[in-house]
Amino acid sequence: MEVHVVAREVTKPSSPAIQHKKPYKFSFFDQLTPTTYAPIVYFYPKKNNSEPNLTTQTLTHLKKSLSQTLDLYYPFSGRTNDNLYVDRFDEGVPFLEAKVNCSMSDFLKRHDTESLNRLLPCQPFRKEVNMNIPLLAFQVSIFTCGGIALGWCLSHKLIDGSTASAFVTTWASIFRGDLQDVIKPDLNEASLVFPPKISFPQNHLSLMESLWFTEANYVTRRFVFNAKAIATLRDRAKGKLAAPPSRIETLSCFIWKCGMTATKQISGVTKPSILVEAVNLRQKTKPPMSDASSGNLFWWAIAVANPTDTNTEFPELVSLLSEAIALYKSDYTHTLQGEYGFETVSEYCNQLQELFSLEKPDIFAFTSWKKMRFTRPNFGWGEPFWVGVMGKAGPEFRNLTVFVDATDGEGIEAWITLDEQRMAILQRDPEFLAFASPNPRISTL
Template structure:
């Protein structure tokens, strides 16, 4: 599969960010989050067209997406900024989001039509930048690549820096961008207002209590420590709760530990331990906003397990994150809804989405 890059440019918000919003302070969870860009890829068949966009070409589609992206960035202005590592903040000076137009020399069906034979590494060719290209002052916090296949189908890859957004925030952004795209098609004049709220949570800062259904059977010649972690969306679990579309990094990890010997690990043991861990995490969420310094310790402890990931041979880690409840399949930019949504090949050891 060959991907040819046709154009690259920076897309700025349609209205300038006022000086009062230029400094977007980061939270503790923002700083503890992985140094990476999180990719989401939406795939659309070429034959799906609305009456308003019949006959749309790749050029007109990209022009439409860039204009609506600019409109969406007025609200999600931190995505157009840059991370200032030494200052623990985002400089929201409208440097711009990165936008790439590309074409692919195969049909969409050739890539995703046979899931069992899917070569996951090829999905990374649809990304606008490397997953690890993050945290430098020149790295965009949002990057998009629109890849048009030989059949007319296309993929929209959205990469958001984990320094400023979790997957819930990415989902909210994509939903809002699609709304702007449809408003633009309808020719309605928009009033651009900014609602990307900077949370007043001091230094603070997914998924329901569902245990992953994967059947684990790790075996070895000696007893080894084994840890599994699951993300927990804390927005609606805080006291008082936050809106489910609140932006930022608003998640914690819940973890469970066990040991794997020659006979492996019993699944029911992992289920019991992880369920208990999630329950404790839910209880902690209720107290985070009232505990102040103690709440910071809870947050730091929830991320402390990541240190063990740097110790090969001492721990097998399984990290689970469930994106199935996010409304990615509703993202209609004017040419219909996606037929498939995926991430890419992530450099996370034993990670499962």
Template sequence: MASEIKVKVIHKETIKPSSPTPHHLKNTSLSVFDQITSEVYVPLLLFYPISSDEVNNIDKRSLFAEKSNHLKISLSEILTHFYPWAGEFVYNSSISCNDQGAAFVEARVNCPISQILGQPDLVIQKQLVPNDIECRTKSGKGYLLLVQANFFECGGVAIGVSISHKIGDAYTLSKFINSWAAIALDSTTTTDVLPPAQFGAAASLLPPLDFLNSPQPPVEFVHENCVTRTLVFDASNIAALKSKAASATVPNPTRVEVVSALIWKCVMEASRSNLGFVRPSSWCQFVNMRKVLVQHSADDLLGNFFGHFVAKTEESEVDHDVQSLVAKMRKSFEELKVNFANGISGEDVLQLCKELGELIGKVDVDNYCSTSWCRFPFYKANFGWGKPSWMSMPAGAVEIKNIISLMDVRDGNGIQARLSLNAEDMAVVESNRELLTYASLNYEVRHNNSYLNFEDPTIWYPNLWNPTNETLH
């Protein structure tokens, strides 16, 4: 399919805020969470098909121009609220809110949108999201927010958004998308549009640390020959899996817990099969710390505000079931809540990073890192064409081994899970009968061996997108 579908960029421009940022808001400090977050760009795709009635009664050229203009005007307006997103990154200390603007790209796709939705191909998806390198400003400095409006020959549109991880996590991105959509609908009374005071609040709780302001030595990662698969768990299968996973310890497991536990069980079995022996294993789950802190003031903090917990199995534990793995996850999450319910310090953040880095660095342990966008309300984003029929988080240029990403399906009850594993383990996982009882395989993308250099402000956190909103409750 990738050879048949073509995505052609036909226009690029810069969208500036509709009104200048006030002088007293011209600088937004980073928090410690922002500082430790890698300088990667995080993609999101939202698909909006067009109804059959509209298809038969439209002038596509006029429709595309109208939708493009609609997006640009509303984007300009929302940037007055999300003013740091139109600014410039000042290396690892702050955002200069200089109204540089956001990149806006318009593209045409030579197929109906149904062809993408019917066979979701990650190679094509990557072309529907703007590239931060190609959209550099003339001065060579990159935009923090990039938008690509993709218009299909049927009249449907896919909105591709790419943000610098430095300006926000999944929670913040969902706030931006829904606030932008609310403005596009002219919902001036909506509570989704946040006041400017919310930016910088995280830095007041967790001020930036000076030693993180200077570049650190590059971190080198060796990437194996990975295979990426997408698994879809529908609502009925998740309900059955919950019933199977329930125990006296965890009588009401969540969707994220049971899907994560089943995937963890299957990847451990694959590793054991290929190695011929049992290795200790760890499951690192990133968590939205706004749901952990008891202070209500944390609920609307914008930027990056995430932590993680780690559940472990030992070499002596040969057989695992979903129940026991769910219990391990819940126990680790509850410990995180106890430790940080009343607050978290910069020193705590650095200690979490250090511990995770040490764990990931162990060559005799199978480490799996999971991030979830479940329960973030991306499917509510209505720009005037109804709610999206599908959302996706396209992979980066190169996948890192043992990364698991979870997202909602449209009904809000099912889950689509994307796994990146080495080819040998994936071959065992994709034929696992227990897994295929609850999930359907969707598609795959293969990645060649590669050796990368990452310029990163810290050697601890991997290039991971962010925390689950469904805090395992």
């Protein structure tokens, strides 16, 4: 497959007044988050339409509606400054047009996850050292059949899953002319609830980078857990819990357990292991924040399995994670808020640093994009036929699993990134393969 970029433009907010807006302040969670791009690719088959200029009209309207969306989400058009704020809102968003030398159907038959990177405007999930990079970038790739792949890279420095969902829902709504679905972002609440630090501790920034990045030969593979497999695993995972764990908690701990098994096969010993799971804080603050609040309003629930004092059987791992997530249902989240909230974060970072000193433990990170509207935007062509989450991660990105809804609406896709050795073992693990289908064929168009 060959992909040729045929045009590069920069899309800016349509309103000239945007360049006079005050800088957008970071929250301290934005300050803690490393600069890296998260990717997603939407596949829209060509509808039965004989108009010869349909693709040209679509591209023109995509850029125009994006420009109008940036009037509301103007920080996304800017650049970061000193890890404190975003300004220069007239810098704009790269918008690339490309042509693919095959049909969408032929591409999907390959079901080659690493080829997804060719449909993206930049390399995803690598450590970006240049802070002066765009916060968003798009690539529209046209297949020979007229189908469109819309590739999107969003900077995690400013945008989490909920923020991405609000943005792309608004863009799709403006494109369709259905302004009832437009979500006006709250651009101030995050920095008021979690105010930024003028002098930010470098050791905390270094810690977060070590949580996100470490060099290895990583590969990403897609696995699908159907509804029956998930139900069986939930039943096995319940253990002494009063109620079955959530589907995401169950799958996170199952993959964690299999990952620890792979580590033991490689090293010959059972090492301490850490699971970190992203938790959305918006509805856990007091009072709850708006779902339209922009920024990185999530933090990590941490579960630690230490073989010297902890049973690492499946139900026990689930209990560890459930306890870690339950912390955010208590008054703990309130202690993160306001002028003294960073003291709680600092204590959290110090505890995490102590965990990192435990014989270089494995770290497995999990995030869920299930039920988020940004995975299924409707630009008037219906929902995407398929969604590609990530191709090949950068050479320094840590073990990460992203969960999304399977195309049947019942199962869950797990896009797992591991180093080559662990992935090879996982793909041969009979316990894992009893529940996960490795890269199943995508339904034909």
